[in-house]
Amino acid sequence: MKTKDTVFSIGIDRYLTDVSNGYCFVTRFFKELFKPPFHIREVINQCYEVGLKSLALISLTGFIVGIVFTKQSRPSLEGFGAASWLPSLIGIAIVKALGPLVTALICAGKVGSSIGAELGSMKVTEQIDAMEVSAINPYKYLVVTRVAATTITIPILALYCSFIGLLGSYLNVHSEEATSVISFYQNAFKTITFLDIFSAVIKSIVFGFTIGIIGCYKGYNATQGTRGVGMAANQAVVLAMFLVFLEEIVIVQVANWFRFF
Amino acid sequence: MMNEQEYYKIINETVISISGLNKSFGDLEVLKGIDFELLKGENIAVLGKSGSGKSVLIKIMVGLIKPDKGEVIILNQQVDKLTPKELNDLRRRIGFSFQSSALYDSRNVYENLAFPLTMNVKGLSKADINNAVEEALEAVGLKDKINQMPSDLSGGQRKRIGIARTLILKPEIMLYDEPTSGLDPITSGEINDLINQVQKSYNTSSVIITHDIQCAKNTSNRIAMLLDGKFEQTGTFQEMFESKDEDIKKYFNYNLIH
Ligand SMILES: Nc1ncnc2c1ncn2[C@@H]1O[C@H](COP(=O)(O)OP(=O)(O)O)[C@@H](O)[C@H]1O
Ligand SMILES: [Mg+2]
Numbered sequence: 001m002k003t004k005d006t007v008f009s010i011g012i013d014r015y016l017t018d019v020s021n022g023y024c025f026v027t028r029f030f031k032e033l034f035k036p037p038f039h040i041r042e043v044i045n046q047c048y049e050v051g052l053k054s055l056a057l058i059s060l061t062g063f064i065v066g067i068v069f070t071k072q073s074r075p076s077l078e079g080f081g082a083a084s085w086l087p088s089l090i091g092i093a094i095v096k097a098l099g100p101l102v103t104a105l106i107c108a109g110k111v112g113s114s115i116g117a118e119l120g121s122m123k124v125t126e127q128i129d130a131m132e133v134s135a136i137n138p139y140k141y142l143v144v145t146r147v148a149a150t151t152i153t154i155p156i157l158a159l160y161c162s163f164i165g166l167l168g169s170y171l172n173v174h175s176e177e178a179t180s181v182i183s184f185y186q187n188a189f190k191t192i193t194f195l196d197i198f199s200a201v202i203k204s205i206v207f208g209f210t211i212g213i214i215g216c217y218k219g220y221n222a223t224q225g226t227r228g229v230g231m232a233a234n235q236a237v238v239l240a241m242f243l244v245f246l247e248e249i250v251i252v253q254v255a256n257w258f259r260f261f
Numbered sequence: 262m263m264n265e266q267e268y269y270k271i272i273n274e275t276v277i278s279i280s281g282l283n284k285s286f287g288d289l290e291v292l293k294g295i296d297f298e299l300l301k302g303e304n305i306a307v308l309g310k311s312g313s314g315k316s317v318l319i320k321i322m323v324g325l326i327k328p329d330k331g332e333v334i335i336l337n338q339q340v341d342k343l344t345p346k347e348l349n350d351l352r353r354r355i356g357f358s359f360q361s362s363a364l365y366d367s368r369n370v371y372e373n374l375a376f377p378l379t380m381n382v383k384g385l386s387k388a389d390i391n392n393a394v395e396e397a398l399e400a401v402g403l404k405d406k407i408n409q410m411p412s413d414l415s416g417g418q419r420k421r422i423g424i425a426r427t428l429i430l431k432p433e434i435m436l437y438d439e440p441t442s443g444l445d446p447i448t449s450g451e452i453n454d455l456i457n458q459v460q461k462s463y464n465t466s467s468v469i470i471t472h473d474i475q476c477a478k479n480t481s482n483r484i485a486m487l488l489d490g491k492f493e494q495t496g497t498f499q500e501m502f503e504s505k506d507e508d509i510k511k512y513f514n515y516n517l518i519h
Contacts, residue, residue, distance in 0.1 A: 121366075130363035133323045134377035134430065135349035141380075 025217050029147055032140050039145050046149030054103075054110045054157060061102055062161040066094065066168025074176070087179075090169045091188030096196050099162030101248060104207035107154055108240040112215040115146055116236030119219025120229040128220070143220060147212035154208030155201050162200075199255040206247050214240040274301040276434055276466045277322065282331030284317055291317050293490035295331065299434075304460055304467045305495075306477035308512065309487030315470040316360065318487070319436045322468070323357055324348050336433065353381055356427030356465070360438040362419040364411040370422055371407050374398070378429050397425040400462065401455060417448035421455065428463060435459060435467040441476045453479040474513065486512065 070090055077083050119142060122128050131138040170184045179187075215236040222232040277299035284292040291314035299305055309315050320326040321333060324340050333340045338351055365373050374394045379385065385393075398404045401421040411419060420440060427435065440456060441449035453476055459465055469480050477484050478498045485495040488508050494501070502513055 118367075125366070126359050126361050126363040127365055129320075129325055130357070130359060130365075132325060133352055133355070133357040134381070134427070135352040136377065136380045137345075137349075 032144050042145040043148050046146050047153045050111050050149050050153040054107050057106050058103055058157055058161050059164055062164035063168040065098055066165035067172045070169040070172040087184050087187035088191040091192055094165040095162045095192055096200055100158040100200050100204045103158040103161045104244045108211050108237055112211045112236045112240045113233040115215030116219045117229055117233035120222035120232035123222045124225050124228055143216040146216055150212030151205055151208040155204035158204040203251045207244050210243050211240045276301050276336055278334045280332050283329045299466055301466050304481045306469045306471055306481035306484045307487055308477055313487050316438055323355055353430055354433045356432035356435045358424050358437045362423040366411050369408055369410050374426050374429050393429055397429045400428055401425040417444050435465045437469045439470055441473045456480045
């Protein structure tokens, strides 16, 4: 019979193996990234997949977030007599925080889970082994291409999401006061510095990498048949979202230090 | 299957040689001292009950699983000592037919066959690829399925396409993992014929993993029985059939009655 102690130590053991496997999986990415062959066409295919899968949802969510956020902020700003600050406030909030975060969460749900499920099912039906025995490096062909695609595409989607969010915000502003779209965007960007956009892009790159690599890791290590495929997809989403929040906190902190100097 | 005269005309050249091979998973000892030899041009059937480690054995042969102990020499190269590049060069010379067929289910039949070719041979023209795909499909008799998706094929057809996919790289060794499992007797018979035809027209040496006595009888020149992690006895079908060993007798009788 297993005592409490052994159950506990098996748990720790499993956790540490998982961490070390994950670490190897991630470092392998950087080792293989610069080695030929480069499957450029497959990367482009995957970028297309990532974009296509999430574009509609990101457009809709970004738009709604823009409208709702503006609507909610207006009364408190008006209370201070600062309604004219609305566009710059919204600009900062959307470009720096909401755009990247909303995009990352949507992509973790849509892209992360589908990568986890796809690689998971390839794993449990031995398709990954089949690639390996036909002298194709499955890590390079499946993992490197997908992670590259999410890392490239998600920052672009995040900027797009911010843009759509501001558009939603403009519609709301416009319904209250007659501003032109151009002056709205000018106002919104007045207080945004290059560092803000730069850190938003860096943040999205980190999010994109996380979503891709977690989806691949969970899929690539799926076991136990079809049940494992579902588990891989599920865990990919949960872990990716958790890490996205964690990274958000860390990156905001680091960016603040930079601003200080 | 070749007749006996044809069989003995082959030069005795070893293509697979395994000695003292051990493999465990945790506490589970699966292979306990395997000695095994495959000669050029020969078909060996490896018989053994489910879970006896047959799949583990051939996965070790292509380096998908690392052995704990022992020497695995394929085409004069020690598999677990190779660099990744050398291992890939070796893998191109070996065809592996999976128990589950392992077709790429998001690609159609044509793409399944073209994929290993285009990834391994650079600078092929579209016409070269088309020809190679058609030739491999012709060899397995499924030329008309070229545009189908794997999910639209029957179990037997999937096995054939899986075999065609390995033939496209013109392998010297074929490893078949349970080629007839889950198939009806007639389809099994067709797969057996295909295995023999591949041996003849592609000059391959093959290891056929199976628990199907008919398959072993019809496709192999020699049979090796995997019992308790070891090969205690190898021999022709007739020799094994007449064996006095209790375990072997039990295996054959059970299979023939049921
Ligand atoms: N990767 C693995 N990890 C742990 N155990 C394994 C693994 N592969 C196979 N086994 C175990 O090894 C034994 C032999 O498996 P296998 O070679 O698939 O049997 P079969 O002869 O039916 O093909 C089984 O008990 C299986 O559970
Ligand atoms: Mg098996």
